[in-house]
Amino acid sequence: MKPAVNIFWFRRDLRLSDNAGLYHALRSDRPVLPVFIFDRNILDGLENKEDARVEFIYETLQSLHKKLAGLHSSMEVFYGKPAEVFSSLAERYEVGTVFTNEDYEPYARERDEQIETLLKNRGTEFRYFKDQVIFSRQEVIKEDSTPYTVFTPYSKKWKAILNFPNTGYLHSYPVEKYVKNFYSQDPKPLPGLESMGFYASGRKFPSPAPDRELIRGYAGQRDFPFLDATSRLGIHLRFGTISIRQLVAEAVRLSPVFLNELIWRDFYQMILWHFPKVGKGHAFREAYEKIPWRNNETEFAAWCEGRTGYPLVDAGMRQLNETGFMHNRLRMVTASFLAKHLLIDWRWGEAYFAEKLLDFDLASNNGGWQWAAGTGCDAAPYFRIFNPSLQQKKFDPDGSYIKKWLPDFQDLSYPAPIVEHGFARDRAIRVYKDALKEL
Numbered sequence: 001m002k003p004a005v006n007i008f009w010f011r012r013d014l015r016l017s018d019n020a021g022l023y024h025a026l027r028s029d030r031p032v033l034p035v036f037i038f039d040r041n042i043l044d045g046l047e048n049k050e051d052a053r054v055e056f057i058y059e060t061l062q063s064l065h066k067k068l069a070g071l072h073s074s075m076e077v078f079y080g081k082p083a084e085v086f087s088s089l090a091e092r093y094e095v096g097t098v099f100t101n102e103d104y105e106p107y108a109r110e111r112d113e114q115i116e117t118l119l120k121n122r123g124t125e126f127r128y129f130k131d132q133v134i135f136s137r138q139e140v141i142k143e144d145s146t147p148y149t150v151f152t153p154y155s156k157k158w159k160a161i162l163n164f165p166n167t168g169y170l171h172s173y174p175v176e177k178y179v180k181n182f183y184s185q186d187p188k189p190l191p192g193l194e195s196m197g198f199y200a201s202g203r204k205f206p207s208p209a210p211d212r213e214l215i216r217g218y219a220g221q222r223d224f225p226f227l228d229a230t231s232r233l234g235i236h237l238r239f240g241t242i243s244i245r246q247l248v249a250e251a252v253r254l255s256p257v258f259l260n261e262l263i264w265r266d267f268y269q270m271i272l273w274h275f276p277k278v279g280k281g282h283a284f285r286e287a288y289e290k291i292p293w294r295n296n297e298t299e300f301a302a303w304c305e306g307r308t309g310y311p312l313v314d315a316g317m318r319q320l321n322e323t324g325f326m327h328n329r330l331r332m333v334t335a336s337f338l339a340k341h342l343l344i345d346w347r348w349g350e351a352y353f354a355e356k357l358l359d360f361d362l363a364s365n366n367g368g369w370q371w372a373a374g375t376g377c378d379a380a381p382y383f384r385i386f387n388p389s390l391q392q393k394k395f396d397p398d399g400s401y402i403k404k405w406l407p408d409f410q411d412l413s414y415p416a417p418i419v420e421h422g423f424a425r426d427r428a429i430r431v432y433k434d435a436l437k438e439l
């Protein structure tokens with residue numbers, strides 16, 4: 001007879017504590033089999049076989065595996081397509097319910113619909129929970145029940161709802177009380193990274209422990225890239241190796257400015273949920289689809305490689321290329337430079353960041369790019385164009401950041417500016433204006 005289990009399917013929630021879906025699974029009527037799928041629909045599209053994010057997931061799974069072995073259980077880890085994996089699981093187990101946490105990306109939503117139908121046909125229930133955001137879907141909307149498309153009023157409502165008495169939005173889910181309900185079995189082997197065609201990159205990953213001192217000082221320091229005074233928690237929020245509820249609880253105590261950044265994260269997840277077209281290559285504002293991008297490939301290569309002749313832009317790109325991280329100020333400056341100064345389609349830059357950033361997250365990356373290109377859901381007029389030299393004076397006044405990432409910038413070989421700022425600014429304004437006028 002096949003063992004009767006419920007399944008918890010890990011995705012962007014790779015932790016055993018304060019995990020909403022896992023908590024509900026463990027409180028259910030059957031022992032819980034933890035499952036993770038290295039999804040071939042995603043992995044097969046990654047060209048870089050030393051992708052550090054795959055390695056990050058792998059290392060995290062190894063650690064979860066050890067913890068589960070200590071609880072006399074084991075995670076079953078697959079490399080395959082989710083529909084096939086669930087079919088094969090159904091041959092070995094009598095599965096009552098599959099529990100999971102919500103994922104708002106377009107691919108994930110389509111995948112989950114498919115899995116839900118497949119499971120239903122076998123008499124298995126599919127239940128999902130909110131876990132990776134504080135508020136999702138319809139929870140923070142306007143009085144007329146439509147979604148917010150501008151951040152400031154959204155953030156006010158977000159805070160107001162959080163502050164209603166006794167709402168419990170930040171309560172943690174005490175998974176640890178129910179761990180005896182994991183399905184008992186001997187540890188199952190994990191598939192090796194190399195068996196999936198990937199290799200270790202040797203990248204170092206930031207710690208998942210929030211640095212309270214840093215968060216306290218965040219407001220005054222976060223804008224200066226040379227201080228390196230941001231939390232570096234992006235990758236942990238992306239893969240759920242920390243809980244957003246715990247982090248927001250810290251932010252509420254320690255720093256309203258840091259809290260605001262976490263609200264931006266919820267905001268972009270909400271936008272992606274209501275406007276999935278943005279995750280499928282479309283501008284949030286349709287009118288901006290008309291911009292005739294120049295898309296000069298030589299200039300794009302110079303941008304990617306940090307050879308534009310604008311030291312701040314180049315330093316940012318080199319930090320990204322060398323470490324998989326780029327400070328937020330630089331993300332804004334480099335993105336604006338690509339879309340406005342070079343008039344290269346922001347989607348090219350978005351894709352480049354998606355390939356390189358360790359903390360890549362579709363919702364925030366797309367939101368950030370559309371913000372910088374002026375095509376997105378904020379009130380920023382397209383004629384606000386960052387001046388990279390002024391940004392440098394303001395945010396890297398003694399050149400520390402530049403010297404760190406651009407040791408060659410005083411050499412004769414360092415390139416002259418790829419385009420003159422005043423000329424590029426006027427050109428961008430003219431091109432944007434003309435494109436919008438045609439409508």
Ligand SMILES: Cc1cc2nc3c(=O)[nH]c(=O)nc-3n(C[C@H](O)[C@H](O)[C@H](O)COP(=O)(O)OP(=O)(O)OC[C@H]3O[C@@H](n4cnc5c(N)ncnc54)[C@H](O)[C@@H]3O)c2cc1C
Nearest residue numbers: 230231232233234261264265328331360361364365368369
């Ligand atoms: C063009 C562009 C692309 C971006 N791409 C991504 C991306 O792929 N993934 C990503 O997580 N963030 C992205 N951001 C937002 C922001 O730059 C990063 O979240 C931040 O730099 C990550 O560093 P940190 O973890 O030290 O953040 P901190 O400054 O310590 O902030 C803490 C956390 O708050 C969230 N956060 C901070 N700022 C933002 C923001 N503006 N929008 C949404 N969430 C925010 C992140 O989860 C971040 O880890 C992008 C911004 C721009 C302008």
